[in-house]
Structure formats: C-alpha cells, structure tokens
Amino acid sequence: MSDDQNLNEDFDEMEAPGWDAIEAALENLYGDQVPKHYGTVIPYNLGGPDPLNGISAYVVKEPLPHWHFVTYGFSELYEKETSDPNYSGYGFELTFRLAKSAAEEEPPAWALNLLQNMGRYIFSSGNVFRSGDYMDANGPICLGADTKLTALAFITDPQLPEMDTPNGKVEFLQMIGITLDELEAMQVWNTFGVLSAASEHLPLYLTDLTRDSLLKLPSVSTAVQQGSETEGSNTAFLFVDQLAWEPASDSPAEQPGPTLQLGAKQAEIVGKLLRGRITKGRNLSLVSSGIRVVFEPGERAEIAESENEIILRLDQQTVSELTPRFRPAAGTFAVPSLNGISFRIVRTNIKDSEGNIVHTIG
Structure with missing residues (x-):
C-alpha cells in the first residue's frame, strides 16, 4: 500500500x-x-x-x-x-x-x-x-x-x-x-x-x-x-493596486508639491465614492501595499502626512472640483482649492491568468 x-x-x-x-x-x-x-x-x-x-x-x-x-x-x-x-x-x-x-x-x-x-x-x-x-x-x-x-x-x-x-x-x-x-x-x-x-x-x-x-x-x-x-455609499475603504504618494520635492526641477497617483481603472469609482462618502460626512480610505490615503470631510481643504498614512480633508467645494476630474484617462491635474497637490492618473493594464496584457485602460 x-x-x-x-x-x-x-x-x-x-x-x-x-x-x-x-x-x-x-x-x-x-x-x-x-x-x-x-x-x-x-x-x-x-x-x-x-x-x-x-x-x-x-x-x-x-x-x-x-x-x-x-x-x-x-x-x-x-x-x-x-x-x-x-x-x-x-x-x-x-x-x-x-x-x-x-x-x-x-x-x-x-x-x-x-x-x-x-x-x-x-x-x-x-x-x-x-x-x-x-x-x-x-x-x-x-x-x-x-x-x-x-x-x-x-x-x-x-x-x-x-x-x-x-x-x-x-x-x-x-x-x-x-x-x-x-x-x-x-x-x-x-x-x-x-x-x-x-x-x-x-x-x-x-x-x-x-x-x-x-x-x-x-x-x-x-x-x-x-x-x-x-x-450615500457604504464603502468605507477600497483597495487600489496603483495607489502611490510622492511627497513634495525640494528640487526646483521636479514637481514642487506632493502627488497622489491612481490607476485609470479605479479613478472613476474613486470620484463617485468621494461624492457618496464625503458629502454625507463619512471618510473614505484608499489602501495599497504600505500606504493608506484617507479622505475626510472638513471645514477647509488641507493635508496631513505621516510615514504610512496621508489624510486629505475636503470641504464641499473641493469635492465638487475634484470628483469630476477622476476619469479613466491618463494625465495629471490639480484643483484650485487643494493648492500645491497634483493628482496623476496612470494607465491600467489588465492581465490574464498567465500575466499577458489583454486590455489597457487609460
């Protein structure tokens, strides 16, 4: 046997x-x-x-x-x-x-x-x-x-x-x-x-x-x-594969302010979730490996940074300015009420089970 x-x-x-x-x-x-x-x-x-x-x-x-x-x-x-x-x-x-x-x-x-x-x-x-x-x-x-x-x-x-x-x-x-x-x-x-x-x-x-x-x-x-x-939305957090945060640079040749990066596949839903959460007085957390970005409702737009967490407080005006800009298209933009912060949307490659790219968004 x-x-x-x-x-x-x-x-x-x-x-x-x-x-x-x-x-x-x-x-x-x-x-x-x-x-x-x-x-x-x-x-x-x-x-x-x-x-x-x-x-x-x-x-x-x-x-x-x-x-x-x-x-x-x-x-x-x-x-x-x-x-x-x-x-x-x-x-x-x-x-x-x-x-x-x-x-x-x-x-x-x-x-x-x-x-x-x-x-x-x-x-x-x-x-x-x-x-x-x-x-x-x-x-x-x-x-x-x-x-x-x-x-x-x-x-x-x-x-x-x-x-x-x-x-x-x-x-x-x-x-x-x-x-x-x-x-x-x-x-x-x-x-x-x-x-x-x-x-x-x-x-x-x-x-x-x-x-x-x-x-x-x-x-x-x-x-x-x-x-x-x-x-509003019951989605309190969202895992975002291409989430990244680049702090402000001291070099005049580089982007002087911080930059938040999102993938094109999830950009639009992030905008919708911000409307469904912040306008109802609720937080939204975007989570990826080693980083967490928390959007909070606030009386004015501001940012707070720590080693592994970034907090962006948004007032109603900022939500109105920001959410329509989250679209499934590669590019970089800023909004007036979040002075100095840039948002970058990068292309998302959808892969099959063998790792081959079958579709690109953005």
Whole structure:
C-alpha cells in the first residue's frame, strides 16, 4: 500500500463533526438527494493542490433549474484547531447557484475551479468575505466565456441559515456573479440595496452567465440612483493596486508639491465614492501595499502626512472640483482649492491568468 493510500485511509477514519453538520443541513433542505461530490485526493495541509476538502453539487428544479454548489473546507470539518470558540474556522462555507441547462448531467468544471480558486485566495491572503462584500474578478468569472459577469457579490444563502456545530458557528455565504456596473452600483450605494432592488429578477440570487446587466431595467436603476443619493455609499475603504504618494520635492526641477497617483481603472469609482462618502460626512480610505490615503470631510481643504498614512480633508467645494476630474484617462491635474497637490492618473493594464496584457485602460 502506498503512503498516499495510508494518508487517505487515516484521513477518512477521522471524526468529522463539522462535515456531518454541513451534510445534516443539506439533508434537511434536499432530503435523500445524493449530490455530485468532488473530493480531494490528498488534503491541502498534506501537500494536495486543492484547498477545499470537497464540493457538493445539488440539482434544483425550482424556481429555475440550477446547480447548488456547497463547499467543505472553510470551516473546521474535523477537530477544533482555532482559538475562537464561537466560530468554526473562517466561520463560513461558500455556496454558488448556477443556471443549469436541460442537457447538463454534470456540473460545469469551471464552477468547481472557481470555488477552489476562492479557497486559494482566502487561504493565501487571509482575506475573508462576509455578507454584503463584493470582489472584482478583472474578467469573466468563467474564463473564456462570452459573459458580462466579471465580479462577485456575497450574501447569506437564502435557504441555508447560519448553524451551530461542535466547532462553532458556520454561515453559508453565497457567491453571485454580477456585472461591472452592478459592482459599481454596490460600491456607490450598498450590496444589500442593489440586490434587494434586483431580487425579482434574481430568484435565489441565481448566477446566469447569459444575462444582461440588471441596471438596464428602469426599476433597478431608479432604485440605485435614489438610494445612493439619499443614503450615500457604504464603502468605507477600497483597495487600489496603483495607489502611490510622492511627497513634495525640494528640487526646483521636479514637481514642487506632493502627488497622489491612481490607476485609470479605479479613478472613476474613486470620484463617485468621494461624492457618496464625503458629502454625507463619512471618510473614505484608499489602501495599497504600505500606504493608506484617507479622505475626510472638513471645514477647509488641507493635508496631513505621516510615514504610512496621508489624510486629505475636503470641504464641499473641493469635492465638487475634484470628483469630476477622476476619469479613466491618463494625465495629471490639480484643483484650485487643494493648492500645491497634483493628482496623476496612470494607465491600467489588465492581465490574464498567465500575466499577458489583454486590455489597457487609460
């Protein structure tokens, strides 16, 4: 018998109270339906390539035919290992509902890969998701597909409530494929508001690669516009890849004042967020590796610098002058009320999974 076989048998014989709790919740929902299950041969912590221990896919007929994927591995499936007694592992498992064609007998492999890739991202970065979060995929959620769904939103699965397990609480967090303009709507307003406005057209928050943007529906676009104008944005911080800050130079040959740099891809949404945050008396933080830029509402425009944080206080006049200038076009500009500070927008290169540039913005 090989070492791998020994490992697998030992692994299979372990008690799995967390796994059993997930299966019990799904049995309560689906009865005796036997799902398609895709397990890992060698566990991730023993050198296997896939971070999730398994993914189950159930066939659902109502309200529309779809696959319902559920992960095993973000929570503690076996013995308790983390120090937090209240939550099991990361405190959630991911689910995903994908439209199913009548001809499909097996769930699409890309959906399984997407869930495993989410595991790789979360396990490697430590960044976790909660209901109401969103994520830009920087391309189709199904690689190579002709789809407008290029981002993901997260919300509590509508049919699987949070549960208690011997290892702590576990929430079932459902991923939803969304379009770029739906993502921006969630950023300038909030995820729950946008999904609520679109709920009639997203039964069980189903992902359908063939659908168009829901913002083309007057009822949804009107609700988003009214909500963002009335309530402002719930986005308190934004990770910005090309964020940079250059302090003022003593050299007369160089730009004398400080310069804030943004990438063209995110410039426009930053302008929208500033309107939705500062005008409602809320801060907005832009974060990148080693730097944090905080925009704060103030009675007058001013700047405060420290080693790793820059604070820009903006009054209403400055917001009015500044936000229309944030556009997805490379260039440098200044605004009168922020005397001496320049803003630089640089081109953004969108790359595929192999690092090849497939699109340039700006």
